[in-house]
Amino acid sequence: MIEQAKKDVISVLTEVHATIKQKLFGNLHGLSDHLIHSMSIYQDKDIIDVAVAIYALHKIFNKERHLKHKKIKAFTKEILSLLKQAINALQRNKEKEYEKVLRQILANIHGLDRKINVYIEDVLEFARVKKSSRIYEHGISLGQAAAAAGVTKWELMPVAGETITHEEFIEPMEKRRLELIKKLFKVKL
């Protein structure tokens, strides 16, 4: 992992650890977006997976029903421990170890999700689509954003369609397009 991105990931993981420990779960959503620039520029799976995991944790911890679940206490303890291990591994430049811990974090989220059914779909899949949409917002193409986060264009397009990103940046090429459809389909406008 590139040094700048590594610093970003360590900083975000440290904040996530503190946030969960202090039960300030409302802050997790914002923290999952802190890596958006590194995600868009490097499109590194390990950076995207961190953002996906944090977003999924936000979805899990911010529902009263989930917080009352009998497995949540053990899950929280395990996640806090894994977050510490991930931070330590990155600080010691042990990237393989970090990747292994990150996979364990994702596996724990997946395991809990199967028990509490956050959504009909897998919570990690849902988080992947959301993060992919954020990459698309930042100027990366739809196909590249989908591939980087491991989702399909079918899943990404309706989520991307709900953002207002397009509103700000697309220069209208209206006249040219209207002339084209008049010519191609012989319609009067």
Place this chain on the structure above:
Amino acid sequence: MTSIFFDSSTIISMAMSCTLEPFAKLQKDFGGDFAITPTVKAETIDKALRTLKFKYEGYRLNAMLKNGTLKLYPENKYSSEINELKDLMNKTFFAWGKPMTIVHPGEISALVVALEQGADAYAVDERTTRLLIESPEEVANLMGSKLHTSINVDKNNLKELKKKLTGLPVIRSTELALAAYKKGYFPGKGKDILEGVLWALKLNGCAITKREINSYLRKI
């Protein structure tokens, strides 16, 4: 033979917003091919057929391929051109000293075949590829403002990109919908139905602004 080539984004937004039937009628009016490449087929039909959520759309699109509304154009003889264009696009914009990988190879195949075949138009709902064709400088502006960092542009590559792509006419599903509306292919008349169709396409991923939608509605 006249042809319009389709990117997978346009196919997906039309399938998701239930506008495939008017689209099939438009193909008959056009008289030429509504063309896709094997990569576009893989991203749309094949992927949809492997899911529960989009399987029905996959079947509907597959039927359109079988009845000739969509026509498959081979892409394998253009593999070097596809790689060349992909590399050019992905080595033009730089952030933090690193070339930005902005497009996926899957997005380039239909574009290259359209260029090579001298297509009458290229239909793409996806924003970034369309900006690269119509106004590549805008891609740098978009990324710079969203990433809050300066985007460096390799001017030679940008020039080459413009040389390759300029002149390819671009449309989206929304312009196809406008043509279909004018032909009376939607169940109803008046601004209301067109507004519904244009918003359905936008909310299913077609990159069109609210301002553009309102402008289209004023024109009918």
